[in-house]
Structures are given as structure tokens and as C-alpha cells.
Amino acid sequence: MEMLQIIIMTVLMFFLIVTVHEWGHYYFAKRAGILVREFAIGFGPKLFSYKHNETQFTLRMLPFGGYARMAGEDPELIEVQTGQTVAVRLTGDEVTKIYLDRLDTRKNVIRGEVVSVDLEQKLFIELDVDGEKQAFPVHRQAMLTAKGKDTQIAPKDRQYGSKTVGQRALAIFAGPLMNFVLAFVLFALHIQMAGIPLDPTHLEIGEVSKGMPAAETGLKRGDIIESINGVAIGTDGEKMINMISESQDKQMTWKIRRGDQQLEVKITPRAIEGQEGGKVGTSIVYYQPTRSAGFGETLTKSGEAMANTTQAIFLGFKQLINKFSMDDLGGPVRTFELTGQIAKQGIAQLTQWAAILSLYLGIFNLLPIPALDGSRLIFLGVEALRGKPIDPNREGMVHFIGFAMLFLLMIAVTYNDILRLISG
Structure with a gap:
């Protein structure tokens, strides 16, 4: 029973830290008017999924992090091409669904060949229906349906790239920011639970x-x-x-x-x-022995804990760079192992450890490593200085390579962690 409690507490802790980070991205993206297609915790195959308003909330198998996928951040996978035969369903005089396959099974639709289409700015589709051209306005939240999956269209003003540099930077920085806020709150809770040591x-x-x-x-x-x-x-x-x-x-x-x-x-x-x-x-x-901490003292001590832990994290980065060793790196397996050991010491110690991990995640994500938030902020900074964005394809390639390298490193570290556990 104790082991089950430790496992549940550990999973909840990681869920909280990652969720708060991704919620920061999600919330400020929504405030800027960006369509957030998916809010995911973890990577890989879906374990659980539900849709609320415009966003698909998913829990995935691999507990390596999460993401808030914004429209326009990556190339859209589903597009409507001229010359393609589609079927559209109207609500009133606007198209609310565009079917790209299984057209013979669709009922109450208008079927035709696409003559012209603009789903980003003018929001219309023109079809050749039995030799007659018909143009229809498209609803801003119309769905593209293919292979049994609905994908909401993203008008230009709802895409990530259409927003100002400041709005995009805030949406990116908000993830680490929420980790810093969470770390401060958790340090404060630890101080309230553990007291001030004498x-x-x-x-x-x-x-x-x-x-x-x-x-x-x-x-x-x-x-x-x-x-x-x-x-x-x-x-x-x-x-x-x-x-x-x-x-x-x-x-x-x-x-x-x-x-x-x-x-x-x-x-x-x-x-x-x-x-x-x-x-x-x-x-x-x-x-x-300990004594209780007052409200003001709790805030002060939390700030001190943030500063001291930040200093220790950067010292760890420095030591890792000066003398790199795979044995000094720990992946999810090692982190879960350490978290389980700390959880046995009580909720106060686990709260402090969660604060440290949240602060670490925030700092790590701001490092200028491709695919991390810090790298995206650098690209935005360059755009602000140049007055125009960097080629999205080049930026996307940099992030893709960075993500692939990080993923390979994560696999290697996890393999090393498992070997360490087997060998004792």
C-alpha cells in the first residue's frame, strides 16, 4: 500500500509540473487569439483524450514532457487543393464541414470539384457542381474531415505567425514563467509545513x-x-x-x-x-527543532530558496560542461527513482523536491537549445531586430533536429538509468 501511495504521489507531482508549464503556453496563446489545436501531457500514443471548445486535451504514453500545439506553428497536415473533389455541408449559408474522403457516404452535402479555395484570409470555397460554379463562404470554425478525423481550419489571424513578436514571445515564455511561479508557491508550502529550522x-x-x-x-x-x-x-x-x-x-x-x-x-x-x-x-x-514561519517570512524564505536553488542548478550545468559524463545525467527513470525515495520521507520533503524540479524545468527550457523555449525566443529576438521573420522552413528544421537530438539523448540516458538499476 505504501509503495502504491508513493507511485501515485510521484505521478501526480510530474503531472502537476508539466501541466502548469503547458498551461502557461496554452493560456497566453488563447489570450492572443491563437488557435491551440492540442494540449498534450507526454509524447507518443494517446492514452486518454477529450475535446473542450477548440482544443483536444490528451494524455500520452511517454512521460517526457508535453506540448501545446498552436495553429501555424508547424505546417498544416491537411489542405484542400484546386482540382480536388470534395463534399461540403452548409449551416445556413456558410460551409461548416468540408469532407475530403468517403464522399459517397456523406448525406445532405454538396459535392463538387474545387475551382478555388482560401481558408486563411477570404474564407471561401468555389466548387464546380455538375458544370456549374458555386461559391460558398466558409465559417471561421469550419472542420476539415478526413480519415474519420476532424481538423478545424485556422484563419490567418488565428495562426501563431500572424501575431506580434511580443504576443508570440509571451506565449512561449509563459511556460517557464508558470514553472517559476509554481516553484515559489511550492517552496512557500514547504516552509509552512516544515517550519524554520533552529x-x-x-x-x-x-x-x-x-x-x-x-x-x-x-x-x-x-x-x-x-x-x-x-x-x-x-x-x-x-x-x-x-x-x-x-x-x-x-x-x-x-x-x-x-x-x-x-x-x-x-x-x-x-x-x-x-x-x-x-x-x-x-x-x-x-x-x-523548528518554529512556525509568518506570512512575510514565508515569502522571504521562498525567494531565498529560489535564488539558492537557481545558483545550484547553474553550478551543476557548469560542472557538467567542464567534465561531461553520462553517469552524471539522469532521465525519467532516475528522476522517478529519486522522487520515490524522497516521497518516503514525507509530504514536506516531496513538496520541496517538486519545487526544485519545477524551477529546474523552467530554467532548462530557457536554455538556447533547438526545440526548447529558449531557442524559440532567440528566433523571435532575431526577428525583432531584423524587422522580418526568419524563413519558417529553416527555423522548423533547426527545431526538428534539436528535438531529434534531445529525444536520442533521452533514450540513451534512460537506457543508462535502467542498466544502473539492474546492476544495483
Whole structure:
């Protein structure tokens, strides 16, 4: 049951972080009047899908991220060509559906050969119907139907490329921005749950390894270490580790407190192959009392956590560039593994970890790597300086290559993560 809860909490955390990011793109694109065709969480085959207003909301199999697909961002897959035979259905005097296949099965339609068509600006279609040319206005939300799938047309003013540089930049930047907002909120929630730490007051037993002296003598997680061989320990963890290391195969006397009980434990450290000195098989935890945080203090500490974590993330990028190693990279498998370990520590720790991941996702997406939001913003910046857009085909090719490279890297990292899990 505990494992199931951890899996559910982990999945919900990733779902929240990715959904908030894509919602930023979606919301500001809609505000700019852009048609958002699909709001997807994940990539690959669909697991779940439903349509609301003009947007198809989908959950996909591969948990590598998500996307908000805007009309005009990529070449339209379905087009109506002159000379093509189609069938149209009218509502009033406007075309609301254009059928591109299975024309013989369509009822209550007008069938003819396309003489001319404009589904972006003038919004009309002209057909040759039994030798007679007939022109029909097309509704702004008309559907193209082919292979059992409806695709809404996108008039020019509803396409991504028709909007100002500022509107497009905001729609792109809004994804990382929402991750920064979410990170701040999650850091604040963590501070409210965990409180403000005060100075450590004592050391406690942490994890106890099976088959080691600590487990054999009955030490338990949470036992407070008061003295070893008559020497008070306080919060000096280094002193405790040195005393254990120097007492290999020598019996030690530990005085511990367990709740209201004072206990004396005899324990003999022993050697572990490949490590120096005596070991007892425990970790130690610095016990830190906490106090509640006020509203203003919560905001201040959240800002500090954002700044400190951002600094740590960029330091990690720098170290990765200076000394690249596949073992230093972690994909979805490794991240899920770490998240599961953190989830076992409690909701407060998981909330803090979610804040770190959300901040990381926002920063990573702003890097100038093709296919990421940062690269798209650079193209928009160049367009603003030039006064005209870069060739969409060239930009699309850059993003396609970047996405392919990132996807291959993700596969390699995931493979490495799986090997690491198998080998232990």
C-alpha cells in the first residue's frame, strides 16, 4: 500500500509540473487569439483524450514532457487543393464541414470539384457542381474531415505567425514563467509545513542496516545519542564517526535515549571490505527543532530558496560542461527513482523536491537549445531586430533536429538509468 501511495504521489507531482508549464503556453496563446489545436501531457500514443471548445486535451504514453500545439506553428497536415473533389455541408449559408474522403457516404452535402479555395484570409470555397460554379463562404470554425478525423481550419489571424513578436514571445515564455511561479508557491508550502529550522540540539540514529552491529544490538531509528564511552556527543557528528572508526573490533558503550527511557548499549564496530576503520551500520541525523514561519517570512524564505536553488542548478550545468559524463545525467527513470525515495520521507520533503524540479524545468527550457523555449525566443529576438521573420522552413528544421537530438539523448540516458538499476 505504501509503495502504491508513493507511485501515485510521484505521478501526480510530474503531472502537476508539466501541466502548469503547458498551461502557461496554452493560456497566453488563447489570450492572443491563437488557435491551440492540442494540449498534450507526454509524447507518443494517446492514452486518454477529450475535446473542450477548440482544443483536444490528451494524455500520452511517454512521460517526457508535453506540448501545446498552436495553429501555424508547424505546417498544416491537411489542405484542400484546386482540382480536388470534395463534399461540403452548409449551416445556413456558410460551409461548416468540408469532407475530403468517403464522399459517397456523406448525406445532405454538396459535392463538387474545387475551382478555388482560401481558408486563411477570404474564407471561401468555389466548387464546380455538375458544370456549374458555386461559391460558398466558409465559417471561421469550419472542420476539415478526413480519415474519420476532424481538423478545424485556422484563419490567418488565428495562426501563431500572424501575431506580434511580443504576443508570440509571451506565449512561449509563459511556460517557464508558470514553472517559476509554481516553484515559489511550492517552496512557500514547504516552509509552512516544515517550519524554520533552529540550531541542532542533538544527534539521532537514522537508517539502520540489517546484519550490522547496530541492528544486532537493537538500535532503532530515532534513538538519541547522548554519550559514547562516557564522552558527551552533543551535535558533533564528526567526533562520533571518528570514535567508531578507531574502535574496530573493540566494544563501545553507548548511552542513548529512546522516548522516556535511558538505555546503555554495548556495541562492537567491525570492518567492511573496501572501507577503512570500524563500522556499525547506521547513519546519523542532526535533529533540528523548528518554529512556525509568518506570512512575510514565508515569502522571504521562498525567494531565498529560489535564488539558492537557481545558483545550484547553474553550478551543476557548469560542472557538467567542464567534465561531461553520462553517469552524471539522469532521465525519467532516475528522476522517478529519486522522487520515490524522497516521497518516503514525507509530504514536506516531496513538496520541496517538486519545487526544485519545477524551477529546474523552467530554467532548462530557457536554455538556447533547438526545440526548447529558449531557442524559440532567440528566433523571435532575431526577428525583432531584423524587422522580418526568419524563413519558417529553416527555423522548423533547426527545431526538428534539436528535438531529434534531445529525444536520442533521452533514450540513451534512460537506457543508462535502467542498466544502473539492474546492476544495483
